[in-house]
Every structure is written in structure tokens, then in C-alpha cells.
Amino acid sequence: MNDPYLAYLVAQDEQQRISGGVTRLAGRPLAADEVAIDLVYSSLNYKDALALTQRGKILRRLPLVPGIDGAGRVRASRDSRFRPGDAVLVTGCGLGEERDGGFSERLTVAGAGVIPLPPGLSLREAMILGTAGFSAALALQRLQDNHLRPDQGPVLVTGASGGVGGLAIALLKRAGYRVTAFTHRRQHADYLRTLGADEILVADAVPLGTRPLESARWAAAIDTLGGETLAWLTRTVMPWGSIACIGLAAGSELHTTVMPFILRGISLLGVSSANCPLPWRQVLWQRLAQEWKPPSLESLVGKTIGLESLFATAEDLLAGRLHGRVLVRLAADQPPPAGRAAGDLGDAIQSP
Secondary structure, three states: OOOOEEEEEEEEOOOOOEEEEEEEEOOOOOOOOEEEEEEEEEEEOHHHHHHHHOOOOOOOOOOEOOOOEEEEEEEEEOOOOOOOOOEEEEEOOOEOOOEOOOOEOEEEEEHHHOEEOOOOOOHHHHHHHHHHHHHHHHHHHHHHHOOOOHHHOOEEEEOOOOHHHHHHHHHHHHOOOOEEEEEOOHHHHHHHHHHOOOEEEEHHHOOOOOOOOOOOOEEEEEEOOEHHHHHHHHHHEEEEEEEEEOOOOOEOOOOOOOHHHHHOOOEEEEOOOOOOOHHHHHHHHHHHHOOOOOOOHHHHEEEEEOHHHHHHHHHHHHOOOOOOEEEEEOOOOOOOOOOOOOOOOOOOOOOO
């Protein structure tokens, strides 16, 4: 366990200057209930890009390895649920924020945050989905729990060209919904249609209006932008519709009135994937591997990189020069050993 491995480490020097780069770290013995994972893939998310470039206060301590996602095979375990060779994934749970994350050849985490890879997903597919796909699935689950059904009308997805937005489109289409994609990037219209968008709205051609209530158009919405776009959604969702709020790419403030809530009965639903309870995680990952799995996950991949390209790719992501998912390849996958199926979760779990 003490042999070294490569990771992208962000550190601070004696002059308080922060920098990052690929370095060799030493392994350590496992504490009680910990699992060591040889990672095969991670993914680059918006939050990761903020951490790598220090444009957001994501890293809670330094030095730290960023990366909120990781998928690979168990190297060693002090959690009785996992054996060497098991295929597993980890998303959120403080990775890349409070503890070393997925931009590393090895990840050591508490077993409570580890999910057996569900049957129907490869390690690569798990990271094409990653936190972005899990967040989209959690948003869809929250909308359905609030009575959304496909026959009620179109569902609008904002930030459609981004990782969460693109996966939200694909999941909604797979679940039988009519989807409208809202994007600032007109040039991505064909790509969004391949994901399942039935209609494309280009943001600069859409008047947001200023009245407390505008014409109701959407049965529901998944919003990754926040700010004025989210305020507009509260004014345009149909009576008894819902908005699942995931991101703040366009702003963290929300200026609206109570009118949509008391006159149309709309619901604003928060989505927090990082601290989602483990039973919910297990159910949603099984759905992502089965009935909600998009038919062509590879079409969502915009780029596959190594550790050495993380910083430059983060800059491109924040500048809007990328679309789709960015995979970080850390090693070649190896087949699991004979024995228990790596994705076996035992008895069925109730839906969240």
C-alpha cells in the first residue's frame, strides 16, 4: 500500500502562492472502514475547473488533490463489503473539496461513500455520467416525485451544452419526455438534437420579460444557470409545474416574486448531489445503468485527457470552448477476478 502513485496536487508555497501539477505521492496504510481504489477514469466537471484554476473556493484545505469523481477497481479494503478487484465508483462525498479526490491513480476513501459498479455500466460509462449524470438523475427523480409525467408537456433544460445539461436532455428523452434545450451556443444545435432535444431555444433570441407571470410554457425545467434565467423559469412554468435547480453558472442570486408560487402552485426543488444519502445514490445509479441509461453515452464525450492536460482543459471549459463530457483517463482497465459480481447490491432498495 505504501508504493507511490501519480496525482495532480494543488499546493501552497511559503510565499502563499498556489500552484498545481502532476506529482508522485506515497501511499499509506488503510484506516478502519477505508477502501483503496486503483482509478481507471475520472471526469472534469465545472466545480473541478474552478478548483484547478482557483476561480472558486472549492478546495477547503491545501495541499489537496482535486476531482469530485472516480471509478476503478478495489486495491485493498478494510470495509467487509468490498474485495480486491471489485469495480466501484465514487462521486461527491467531499472528494476534491475536503479530501483528496479523483485526479489521481489511487483513491483512498471511507467505504460508506463507495458504490459497487451497477451491472450495465462500464467504468468508462460510469465516468461519462459521473457527478453530472448523477445530478441530472437526481433532478429527474425529484421532478417525478413531484408528480411530473411525460404527458404533461415539454421539459426545458438550461445550460444544455454543458455536462449536466446534455446528460439531463439524454435522461429525459430516455424516460419518455419531450425536451426543449436552452443554450447560449447556437453552433451546438445539431449536437443537442443528437442527445434528444426536440426543440432548441437560443438564449439571446428569447425575451425573458419582467412581469411577475409570463405565458406558461413548460411542464417542468432543469436549471443549471441560476440568476435571471431561473427567475424567468419561475414565471414561465405551467401551473403545478416544478423546477429542479442544480447550478449557478449565470449567477447565484434569485430575484422573483411569490406570484408563481401562490397563483400557479409551482415548486422550486433543490438538487445537492454531493451529500445525497447513500440509499438514494444506490437506487439512482441502478437506474442510470438500466432504464435511464442513454442509448449512446459515447456521443456525450467531448474529450479524453490525461493528468498533464487538466489545467489547460479546465481553462477551456470555463471559457466555454468545450461541449460534452471531459474524461480523465488514469489507467487501462483490467478484467475483474473470478468470484462475486462487482455490481451486486443485494436486495432491491426502495426508490428515494
